[in-house]
Amino acid sequence: MPDPSARPDQPEERIRLxxxxxxxxxxxxxxPAADDGIHRFKVSSNESHLPPVSEVLEAATAAMTGANxxxxxxxxxxxxxxGERHGVDPTQIAVSTGSVAVSGDLVRALVGEGDEVVFAWRSFEAYPILVGSHGGTPVPVPLTPTGEHDLPAMAAAIxxxxxxxxxxxxxxxxxxxLSTExxxxxxxxxxxxxxxxxxxAYREFHxxxxxxxxxxxxRRHGNVVLLRTFSKLQGLAGLRIGYAVAxxxxxxxLGQVTVPFGASAPAQAAALVTLRPHVAEELESRAAAVRAERSRVLAGLREQGWVLPASQGNFVYFPLGERSGEFAEFAEARGLVLRAYGTDGVRATxxxxxxxxxxxxxxQEWRAG
Structure with a gap:
């Protein structure tokens, strides 16, 4: 089928994908929020609404002097x-451009053509993309009706x-x-x-x-790896840095398959400063504020009659099914940009x-209508 984006002055592509x-x-x-004169809040990407702590910004800016x-x-x-924070040798830390990139490194390191990767669905949207793009077979296991991992079903899918x-x-x-038990x-x-x-990725908001x-x-299981990110609470989504503890x-x-020089100098400098005790204390106060706002929002929505999953992230989820897109459009027209997930639901940061x-x-207006 011809590519509709191809220009007539370009040669025909005969490559094999x-x-x-x-x-x-x-x-x-x-x-993103539309630029049409209406003031809108963008709450569609689970970003921090606050900029990085000033000391973190200063470190990232200073690192730019060596960008050559x-x-x-x-x-x-x-x-x-x-390594010191997690009580492991530094060689057990794998750093890359966000935890999604480390997830991709995991797939490259572990999954061959036709090998399977099991995950809950709906979950992080990149999972099936990472698995499929590297030749693996995604095995999505439906969530429970309350939006939780169905761990017995996931175990049975292995x-x-x-x-x-x-x-x-x-x-x-x-x-x-998920609980420890x-x-x-x-x-x-x-x-x-x-x-x-x-x-x-959302641990700090729990x-x-x-x-x-x-x-x-x-410590108890040799087949467990932990994934973390600096994109959420730390406010470094635009710098792209995360890591694994393996x-x-x-x-x-993971070191063998990761993209060389993936974590930029400003990202490394900024991430390092977020670990300083006084900066970490400031970030924890921000996390506590998000938790308090989440509790307030969930309580208010439940008072309105909504039945929502019990969120521990910096977001809430409306399981609206077929009306998901309609609700997202309804909200955008009233100054709020949400994230709709097909015919499953809508997420609001x-x-x-x-x-x-x-x-x-x-x-409230939606329910009243």
């Missing part, structure tokens, strides 16, 4: 700091071809999280040669009293109080 790309879904980013040089490919200083299982907790986009029970049913990646005990889980053999493999107030007002 991989057949797997034909069935590959495209990643859909959060919709390649960054430290080994990210030695950052890996040393992260076969001799399974190489990797992805657990997203809190789950994006629905919000529920749930994960331990699940791991007891997973073969030790199958890697289980625990993606905790209630600290009940957050998943991943440090202990990692056991030695897998950590070496917890942002500044004014944006959250608008979400409550829009949700």
């Amino acid at each position: 991989r057949p797997a790309l034909e069935a590959l879904p495209a990643y859909v980013a959060g919709k 040089r390649y960054p430290d490919a080994a990210a030695q200083e950052l890996r040393a700091a992260l 076969t001799e071809r399974t190489r990797l299982v992805l657990l997203c907790t809190p789950n994006n986009p629905t919000g529920p999280s 749930q994960v331990e029970d699940f791991l007891a049913r997973v073969p030790e040669d199958v890697v289980v990646a625990i993606d905790e 209630d600290p009293a009940t957050v998943l005990g991943t440090a202990g889980i990692f 056991h030695p053999r897998l950590a070496r493999a 917890i942002a500044e109080p004014e944006a959250n107030d608008r979400l409550l007002a829009i949700a």
Whole structure:
């Protein structure tokens, strides 16, 4: 079929693309706010509504003076700091351009043609793309009616071809999280040669009293790898940096397959400063504010009659099914840009109080209509 984007003065392309790309879904980013004179809040991408802490900005800016040089490919200083934080050798830290890139490295390191990767669905939209683009077979397992991982069904989906299982907790986009007991029970049913990646991009927004005990889980299981990001609470989404905490053999493999010089010098410098105790304290106060706003929003929505998943992320999820797109358009016309997921639901990031107030007002108007 002719490419509709091709210009008449361009030569015809006769290249052969991989057949797997034909069935590959495209990643859909959060919709930006339209520039039409209407003031809108963009709450479609789970970004921080606050800029990076000033000290973090200063470090990133200072690093730009050396932008003519390649960054430290080994990210030695950052890996040393992260190794100390997680109680592991720095060689067990794999740094790349966001936790999504580390997820891709996991697929490249573990999954061959036809090998399977099990994950909950709906979960992080990049999972099936990463798996399919590298020749693997995605095995999505439906969430429970309350938007949670169905761990017994996921365990039952593991076969001799399974190489990797992805657990997203809190789950994006629905919000529920996994407990330590749930994960331990699940791991007891997973073969030790199958890697289980625990993606905790939203960990900082979880209630600290009940957050998943991943440090202990990692120490007890040689097939567990932890994924983290600096994109959310730390406000470095535009710099693209995240990491994995892995056991030695897998950590070496991740180093073999990652893109060289992936983590830029400004990203490394900024991430390193977020780990300083006084900066981390400021970030925790921001996380507490998000948690408080999330509780306020969820309580307000439930008072209106909404039945929503119990979110532990910096977002709430409306399981609207076929009316998802309609609700997103309804909200955008009233100054709020949300993230619709096909015919599954709609996600709204917890942002500044004014944006959250608008979400409550829009949700109330929708129900009244």
